[in-house]
Amino acid sequence: MRATLHAVFLCTILVVLGVPAGAEPLRLSLVHVNDWDRLDDKDGAGGAAKIASIVRYERDRAEADGGLMLLTFGGDMLSPSLLSGFDKGAHMVDLANAIGFDAAVLGNHEFDFGPEILMQRLKEAKYPVLGSNVSYKGKPGFPGAQRSRMVTSGGYKIGLLGLTTTDTPSLSSSGPDVGFAPIAETAKEIAATLRKDGADLVIALTHAVYQSDLETLRQVGDIDIVLGGHDHLVLVLYDGKQAVLKAGSQGNFVGIMDIAIDRVAGRNGQELVWQPSFSLINTIDVEPDPQIAKKVAAYTSKLDRELVVEIGVTEVALDTSRAAVRSAENVFGNLIADAMRTATGADAALTNGGGIRGDTSYQAGRKLTRKDVLTELPFGNRTVTMRIKGKDLRAALENGVSQVAEGAGRFPHVSGISFAFDGRKPAGSRVSDIKVADTPLDLGKVYVVAINDFIARGGDGYDAFKKGEIIVDASSARLMASQVIDHIQKSDGVKTRIEGRIRRLD
Ligand SMILES: [Zn+2]
Incomplete structure (x- = not known):
């Protein structure tokens, strides 16, 4: 490998050829x-x-x-x-x-x-x-x-x-x-x-x-x-x-x-x-x-014409305001995480609230279009899957709630996971009662998680995900927005609820 790299020619090479x-x-x-x-x-x-x-x-x-x-x-x-x-x-x-x-x-x-x-x-x-x-x-x-x-x-x-x-x-x-x-x-x-x-x-x-x-x-x-x-x-x-x-x-x-x-004349005839x-x-x-x-x-x-087509009705009110998606469990956040988990078959899914950008409130009964989803998820993020140890998943959740008072975009939205946190405690020791699929988190166990490519790269302080073993990387992954659109269509609208996935103790 090293020898090969030494032999790399990165410049233009033109050589006058031998006698044809x-x-x-x-x-x-x-x-x-x-x-x-x-x-x-x-x-x-x-x-x-x-x-x-x-x-x-x-x-x-x-x-x-x-x-x-x-x-x-x-x-x-x-x-x-x-x-x-x-x-x-x-x-x-x-x-x-x-x-x-x-x-x-x-x-x-x-x-x-x-x-x-x-x-x-x-x-x-x-x-x-x-x-x-x-x-x-x-x-x-x-x-x-x-x-x-x-x-x-x-x-x-x-x-x-x-x-x-x-x-x-x-x-x-x-x-x-x-x-x-x-x-x-x-x-x-x-x-x-x-x-x-x-x-x-x-x-x-x-x-x-x-x-x-x-x-x-x-x-x-x-x-x-x-x-x-x-x-x-x-x-x-x-x-x-x-x-x-x-x-x-x-x-x-x-x-x-x-x-x-x-073809030139060589020792063994034409070469x-x-x-x-x-x-x-x-x-x-x-x-x-x-x-x-x-x-x-x-x-x-x-x-453009396809984007304004209705994909489903939301049965519940949705609030994607900046404060709402960066401080607490959120219906739209749950919807995204559910879509990611369902599409990939992962044990759990996590996405950062900072990736939700619509800053809009939708009344119950509102028709949703593809454009609504793209307005909420404008970054073209893709859903990466990786294997990660329970202890690194816990570290990721700690990071997610480490700057909640500052309204940081790292606030997590999850699917397949539930946990509690206390914002009064020091950052890094705020999370408790973590469950994956309703079973207490096993720190030594390896879980398959679906996360967006931004936090998979360690974005928003999610260094813990850099320790994971990638299964599907960003270049092979699907668009998160497409997964959310599919999820809404397949579930015949939005029926997601707040269900105690993230409980604030403060
Ligand atoms: Zn490829």
Whole structure:
């Protein structure tokens, strides 16, 4: 690992090639995007129209040079954006078709709506989607996806395979019929087949953490290039033989790898040589493509129309004023925590009152819309799950009530947990009578908790959560707001009550 990092070239590399023999040299331009589920730009970066602009420029450039451009996607497209909560990712496939992807790998989020919805999306996709290590009902492959692909250009063969993180079942809703074979093992088998079929260059699209990518390259010499995703890193690694490129997330960056491929006369006859040059384009200054921008605007107004649709009636009055959500058990706080716990199946859920921002009172009988939920939860927080010891959960609750007199945003709202606290006692020893699922907290026991990604990172003083063992991290998690919307719809309105989850003794 250390040696590999020492060998990293982060600069542009252009090398004059040897004397060609046989076919003319090929200039292959790989344009790569990964972890893109947001149709629009945010703070001026990313989104479909900016990606499209770069793609068009690069395609024109490749055509003018007589080269080949391949637009590749490193997985995670269908979810978890707000609009995907309504159309299950159909708008993303439509945009990807319009931009003109050439190959994609299945990411964990592609399975968020279950395998049947994914099959439908794959039917809609006009580009090949690779799922080399995915199996369905015990057989290798997934309906509508391909295990490998060969692209031929100018007398050269480029082999492609796609590898998906094997912890997808715990990150998504892939269900009992979908399996994920070990990455390196699958890569070895498929890359060897591609070589046998004459591949000059083998490219693996991967959706896995970079440590997995490095291990795959170490074990599978047949793979030349990894175009990755999943951990949202902007990354170029190159050791002179094999390369990894990852382009962050959301199209904020677009990764480009220009490769000069040639056959030269070597000791054992003709040898294939390739030289890469890398660039990572920050899209903040890129002009959006006007046609794709028009499509995005149509989807944005569709989203606006969806947001004002009623999702249920609240049977009880709701008070989300700042003071109410930062001082005591609160109906809306209970509702959010219940939604998080139900959606994840965790033992308990906790979210901070500071994340509730509507500052509104809703009368009983008021119709609620999606927009109401988004106004209350505007931060786009996601629901992370982790395993945590009872003693750390107690420390988290102590932190939650440590600044209650100051009206701090750390005040906790809980589900599956009940406790009492006395604000007159010193911070750190205020909490008593903690129960999880109506059973006294066992300090040594490990509990599964659902919390928002902000406090999972230790935000609002929740250092205790940094001791947890993450099950579903922020990049794989669902939007809290979507879970609350689903919860209200499924429960046919809001029936939540104050039920003594948090009892103030002061
Ligand atoms: Zn992912």
